[in-house]
Amino acid sequence: MRRTLFFLIPAVVFVVIGVFLGLGLTRDPQVLPSALLDEPVPAFDLAAIEGHDKPGLATSDLKGELMLVNIFASWCLPCQVEHPQITELAEEGIKVQAINYKDKPEDARQWLDALGDPFTRIGADPEGRAGIDWGVYGVPETFVVDADGTIVYKHVGPIQERDLPKLRSVIEGLNG
Amino acid sequence: MAMPTIGLVEMGHFLLLMAFAVAVIQSVVPMIGAARDDSAMLEVAKPAALGQFACLTLAFAVLMQAYIISDFSVANVATNSHSSKPMIYKISGTWGNHEGSLVLWVWILALFGAGVAVLGRNLPDRFKARVLAVQGMIGLGFLAFIVFTSNPFERLDPAPLDGQGLNPILQDPGLAIHPPMLYLGYVGFSTTFSFAIAALLEGRIDPTWARWMRPWTLAAWTFLTLGIALGSWWAYYELGWGGYWFWDPVENASFMPWLAGTALLHSAIVVEKRNTLKSWTILLAILTFSLSLLGTFLVRSGVLTSVHAFATDPERGVFILALLVIAVGGSLLLYAWRAPSLESGGIFSAVSREGSLLLNNLLLATAAATVLLGTLYPLFLDALGGPKISVGPPYFNATFLPLMIPLAIVLPIGVLMAWKRGNLPSALRRALPAVIAMAVIATVIVFLVAPKSAMATFGIAIGVWVIAGSVFELLSRAGFPNMGAARVWNRLCGLPRAAFAMTVAHIGLGVLILGVTVSSTAQVERILTLAEGETVDLAGYDITLASISDVRGPNYVAERATFDVSRGGSEIATLFSERRFFPVERNNTTEAGIDTGLLRDIYLVIGEEVEPGRFNVRLYYNPLAFWIWGGAGLMGIAGLISLADRRHRIGAPQPARSRRPADAQA
Numbered sequence: 001m002r003r004t005l006f007f008l009i010p011a012v013v014f015v016v017i018g019v020f021l022g023l024g025l026t027r028d029p030q031v032l033p034s035a036l037l038d039e040p041v042p043a044f045d046l047a048a049i050e051g052h053d054k055p056g057l058a059t060s061d062l063k064g065e066l067m068l069v070n071i072f073a074s075w076c077l078p079c080q081v082e083h084p085q086i087t088e089l090a091e092e093g094i095k096v097q098a099i100n101y102k103d104k105p106e107d108a109r110q111w112l113d114a115l116g117d118p119f120t121r122i123g124a125d126p127e128g129r130a131g132i133d134w135g136v137y138g139v140p141e142t143f144v145v146d147a148d149g150t151i152v153y154k155h156v157g158p159i160q161e162r163d164l165p166k167l168r169s170v171i172e173g174l175n176g
Numbered sequence: 177m178a179m180p181t182i183g184l185v186e187m188g189h190f191l192l193l194m195a196f197a198v199a200v201i202q203s204v205v206p207m208i209g210a211a212r213d214d215s216a217m218l219e220v221a222k223p224a225a226l227g228q229f230a231c232l233t234l235a236f237a238v239l240m241q242a243y244i245i246s247d248f249s250v251a252n253v254a255t256n257s258h259s260s261k262p263m264i265y266k267i268s269g270t271w272g273n274h275e276g277s278l279v280l281w282v283w284i285l286a287l288f289g290a291g292v293a294v295l296g297r298n299l300p301d302r303f304k305a306r307v308l309a310v311q312g313m314i315g316l317g318f319l320a321f322i323v324f325t326s327n328p329f330e331r332l333d334p335a336p337l338d339g340q341g342l343n344p345i346l347q348d349p350g351l352a353i354h355p356p357m358l359y360l361g362y363v364g365f366s367t368t369f370s371f372a373i374a375a376l377l378e379g380r381i382d383p384t385w386a387r388w389m390r391p392w393t394l395a396a397w398t399f400l401t402l403g404i405a406l407g408s409w410w411a412y413y414e415l416g417w418g419g420y421w422f423w424d425p426v427e428n429a430s431f432m433p434w435l436a437g438t439a440l441l442h443s444a445i446v447v448e449k450r451n452t453l454k455s456w457t458i459l460l461a462i463l464t465f466s467l468s469l470l471g472t473f474l475v476r477s478g479v480l481t482s483v484h485a486f487a488t489d490p491e492r493g494v495f496i497l498a499l500l501v502i503a504v505g506g507s508l509l510l511y512a513w514r515a516p517s518l519e520s521g522g523i524f525s526a527v528s529r530e531g532s533l534l535l536n537n538l539l540l541a542t543a544a545a546t547v548l549l550g551t552l553y554p555l556f557l558d559a560l561g562g563p564k565i566s567v568g569p570p571y572f573n574a575t576f577l578p579l580m581i582p583l584a585i586v587l588p589i590g591v592l593m594a595w596k597r598g599n600l601p602s603a604l605r606r607a608l609p610a611v612i613a614m615a616v617i618a619t620v621i622v623f624l625v626a627p628k629s630a631m632a633t634f635g636i637a638i639g640v641w642v643i644a645g646s647v648f649e650l651l652s653r654a655g656f657p658n659m660g661a662a663r664v665w666n667r668l669c670g671l672p673r674a675a676f677a678m679t680v681a682h683i684g685l686g687v688l689i690l691g692v693t694v695s696s697t698a699q700v701e702r703i704l705t706l707a708e709g710e711t712v713d714l715a716g717y718d719i720t721l722a723s724i725s726d727v728r729g730p731n732y733v734a735e736r737a738t739f740d741v742s743r744g745g746s747e748i749a750t751l752f753s754e755r756r757f758f759p760v761e762r763n764n765t766t767e768a769g770i771d772t773g774l775l776r777d778i779y780l781v782i783g784e785e786v787e788p789g790r791f792n793v794r795l796y797y798n799p800l801a802f803w804i805w806g807g808a809g810l811m812g813i814a815g816l817i818s819l820a821d822r823r824h825r826i827g828a829p830q831p832a833r834s835r836r837p838a839d840a841q842a
Contacts, residue, residue: 003516010459011508014466018501020552021473023559025493075760077255077340 036151041069041143042133046123050105052112057097057123062149066174067095069143070119071136073103074111079140082158083115086142089164090118094171098122101131101139142167146174185250188238189329192279195231195286196319198224202289202312206305210377218301221308222293228315229290232283239279239328240270249335252276252328258339258760260731261347268352274476274492275328277355281472282318284356284363289315292367292392299388306374307367314366317499325492340760347731347758347765350410354403361400362433362468367392368440369465372458373507376514381454386447389461391819393444397437398815404430405808416766416781418701418796420804423572428551429471432544436464439540442533449595450530452522455515456537462511466504467544473500474551528598532590539583546575584638584689587682588645592652609657610648614641628697635693642686650679677818681811688807691800700797705790715797717778718742722750724782724791732756732765737782737791739769753782777801 036042045058062069070086072079090096098119100108103126125131134143144153144167153170155163202224209217239252243266248254256273257266265272271280289311296304322328371389375381407427412420421427440460446453473496524530550567588610592603618637651657653675654667700715711720720740727736734754741749751769758765771778776799783792 004512007455007515008512010463011505011512014504014508017552018497018505020556020559021497021500024555025497075340077336 036135036143037154039151041145041149041151042130044123044130044133046099046125046130049100049103049108049122049124052105052109052122054117054119054122057099057121059149061097061121062145063147065095065147066171067097067120067145069134069145070096070098071101071131071134071139071141071143072098073101073139074107075103076139078158080115082140082142082160085159085161085164087116087118089167095120099130099134100124101136102126102128144170144174184238185242185247185329185331188235188242189327191231191235191238192319192323192327192329195228195235195282196316196323198228198231199312199316199319202228203309203316206309206312210302210306210309213302215301218305221305221312224312225286225289225293225308228312229283229286232279232286236270236279236283239276240267242329243267243270246339248337248339249331249333250328251330251332254332254336254339256339258731260760262730264349264352265347271355272351275322275326277359278318278322278326278476279328280356281359281363282315282322284359285311285315285318285366288364288367288392292370296388303374303378306377307370310370310373311366314369314503317503321492321495321499325495338760348410348414350406350414354406354410357399357403357406358430359403361396361398361403362430362465362471364392364396364399365433365437365465365468367396368437368461369507372461373510376458376510379514379517381447381458381518383448383451386444386457390444390448393437393441393461394815394819397434397441398812398819400430400434400437401808401815402812404434405805405812408808409805412801413768413770414765416768416794418699418768418779418781418794418798420801423550423567423569425551426471426475428547429474432547432551433464433467433471435540435544435547436460436467439537439544440464442540443537446530446533450522450524452524452530453534453537455511455518458515458518459511460537460541462504462507463544466500466507467548469500469503470548473497522596524595525597527593527600527603529590529593529595531598532586532593535586536583536590539579543576543579546579547572550575581638584642584685587642587685588649591645591649591678591682606652607645607648610641610645613644613648617644632693632697635697636690639686639690639693642689643683646679646682646686649682650675672823673821674818674823677814677821679814680817681814684807684810684814686807687803687810691803691805691807694800695798695804698799702795704793704795705786706793707790712795714778714795716743717748717797719778719780719795721791721793727754729756731760732758734767735782737769737780737793739780741771741778741780749778751778751780753780755782755784772802774802775800 041059041062043059046056048054048056057069068086068089072083086096096119098121100122103124105124105126108124123130128136134141140158142155142159143151146152152174153167155167159167201220205217205224206221208214209220241247242250242253243257244263246253246257246259246266248257252273252275253269256276257269261269269276271277289308292299292304292307292311296307299307368389371385371392375385404427407430408420411422412418440457443453443457443460447457473493476492476496550571553567589600589603589607592606593599594603614637618633618640621636621640622633648656650668650671651664653671654664656664659667702712702714704712706712706721708721708723711718713719718741720742722738722740725736725738727734734756736752736754739751739753740747741751749771751771752767753769754767756765756767757763766781769780776797779796779798779801781794781796783794785791
């Protein structure tokens with residue numbers, strides 16, 4: 001019996017590691033600790049996409065009510081994936097602002113024409129300068145900004161169907 | 177563009193499902209056959225293993241075809257390829273992503289399964305059937321993973337006009353073949369795992385078992401060695417920082433099975449020669465593959481952030497974790513149940529060849545454990561509510577190196593020890609010529625290189641010690657210094673290839689130690705700005721930034737710097753360093769200009785233009801850098817030499833053989 005216990009050691013060690021691996025999975029690696037969380041939105045002022053009918057976006061536009069800021073680009077396939085969800089949120093009456101990240105105006109226009117434009121305002125950030133200030137790791141990223149212009153939540157990667165409940169609860173928590 | 181392959185892609189998906197079905201048969205039927213001693217059921221194993229290999233080969237070919245013709249109606253191709261990419265990267269794009277790399281993974285698994293089915297002629301039927309069944313179970317788990325969570329053949333409707341491209345940093349010839357090499361290595365260890373499980377089920381482990389397993393361990397180890405070396409070489413010339421090993425989680429994921437596999441290779445020799453250390457060897461065989469699976473989990477689930485991580489998806493992580501728990505947990509429980517009943521073999525004294533191999537094993541296993549701890553520590557901390565951290569090189573250097581130093585010091589003495597009961601004074605006396613050779617060579621090198629620190633001197637001495645000791649061991653085996661040169665030569669020619677393989681591998685380790693020590697302690701780094709035509713000194717070389725020009729590649733545009741390298745007025749080399757911009761992926765890569773020499777690398781990197789006409793440059797003089805990959809390459813070559821030993825093919829003497837047929841029918 002003592003011998004069997006001795007030979008059980010590897011299995012026990014593995015169980016401990018396995019538990020931690022499991023715990024690791026529950027912690028979403030996409031929730032990166034953003035230095036901007038609970039900070040006011042960075043100062044920026046972006047012009048409209050050339051030839052597009054929506055106005056540009058600046059810090060002063062992000063005040064007065066809760067809104068989303070979506071960072072997107074026409075060259076980014078995951079942005080295409082999340083677009084129906086973004087549109088759905090906009091149709092529910094949530095104001096969605098956008099920053100068009102490192103894109104060409106003609107590509108961005110074409111993309112918005114083809115897939116629809118749910119945004120209130122779109123700032124063009126061709127060089128990605130504002131992206132740096134926002135701490136963008138990779139597109140798409142979506143920020144929730146409250147009425148005071150403070151960033152309260154950040155979603156990295158495409159917003160998929162399964163992400164909507166979490167996002168809605170964040171938004172409702174703030175409105176309610 | 178999508179038209180010609182409608183049907184073919186669905187066929188690929190169907191083939192994966194077929195492989196899944198065959199895997200079910202392969203894992204279940206032979207196991208029942210083994211339990212009931214039903215030879216008809218045992219015979220299912222071989223055709224099933226071959227059938228699975230055939231299905232997966234075709235499925236993999238279909239996926240590759242979709243990449244070759246840029247069929248963007250396949251989601252996987254659209255996300256990871258682009259029509260303007262050179263053909264080689266279209267092909268390597270097949271496995272440069274999550275889904276495709278998994279298909280490669282199971283394909284290699286099936287390749288090894290088919291290999292055992294065809295080449296394992298000397299294995300008893302029941303044992304072989306069990307090995308193939310375990311192989312089938314692993315395949316089953318991973319095929320389920322692919323079919324249920326990661327279908328590479330998913331269609332995209334409507335198909336985009338062009339793809340998203342492949343991460344430019346991955347568009348490199350070295351990286352095109354690096355993953356397949358690495359997978360051949362760590363998936364190859366599935367065979368040792370299957371051999372261990374089959375042996376536990378049979379309840380019998382003897383020297384014959386170790387001999388059967390040896391070629392498979394060697395093959396996997398060789399591929400893994402070469403794969404890791406390639407990856408590190410790629411990091412060296414592609415990342416542009418002059419470094420070659422970063423203790424990144426993904427590097428560690430391949431290094432841990434390597435350390436465990438190296439220990440296994442050594443402990444299996446003890447089982448083969450002395451019929452002892454059996455339960456330890458079984459455990460190592462299980463752990464080596466478990467670490468490969470853990471590596472797959474870490475890379476695929478994205479629990480650790482890493483520069484190498486492709487995509488992160490918690491759902492997939494849960495699936496792989498489940499696979500890991502079943503495979504590793506299950507096998508370790510089986511081990512706890514069956515291993516205590518294994519008869520222990522001959523006893524030996526601490527001072528003996530077995531004793532030194534055991535020490536080698538303890539050091540390598542501890543090293544693997546420290547790497548594991550360092551890799552998972554951020555995860556532990558995060559799970560316990562601590563901050564998000566990453567464990568860097570200081571930890572690994574502080575824990576890993578102190579374990580490698582005694583390993584290297586003991587190696588040349590250990591190989592001179594006798595089996596069973598060695599004699600330390602006599603082994604030391606026999607090592608005396610090696611000690612003298614080391615002292616002489618080390619003094620000469622210390623004089624020539626003039627290392628700046630005690631650490632460097634120490635590292636050089638150890639490297640030379642390992643090389644001198646290995647050469648001396650080979651010579652002494654041939655009768656040196658007691659016999660004449662002609663007889664020694666004759667006897668040397670008559671030695672088995674495995675003996676040469678051991679020497680070459682150990683020399684490789686010595687070369688690697690020298691490369692790592694000298695390149696890290698005597699590196700010269702200069703970071704400055706240069707204008708066209710300016711010359712600076714780098715460790716005695718004159719480096720001139722000759723010109724800056726714009727060049728256009730197949731799918732990138734680049735700013736190319738031309739450097740002239742000369743010494744004492746004579747031209748040595750013209751090097752090009754580029755900053756490439758990939759418009760499709762909107763990403764930059766840096767290509768270093770490297771002049772590789774036997775004794776030193778000149779490594780030049782162009783940076784950004786800081787003010788009009790002036791550029792940031794990073795210049796490195798890396799002495800003995802080539803020795804790092806040369807040493808690793810020697811180890812890989814040693815593996816190939818040992819595989820070519822004819823004793824593996826003819827199976828040599830097999831005392832147990834006569835009993836086997838009766839066993840299988842009993």
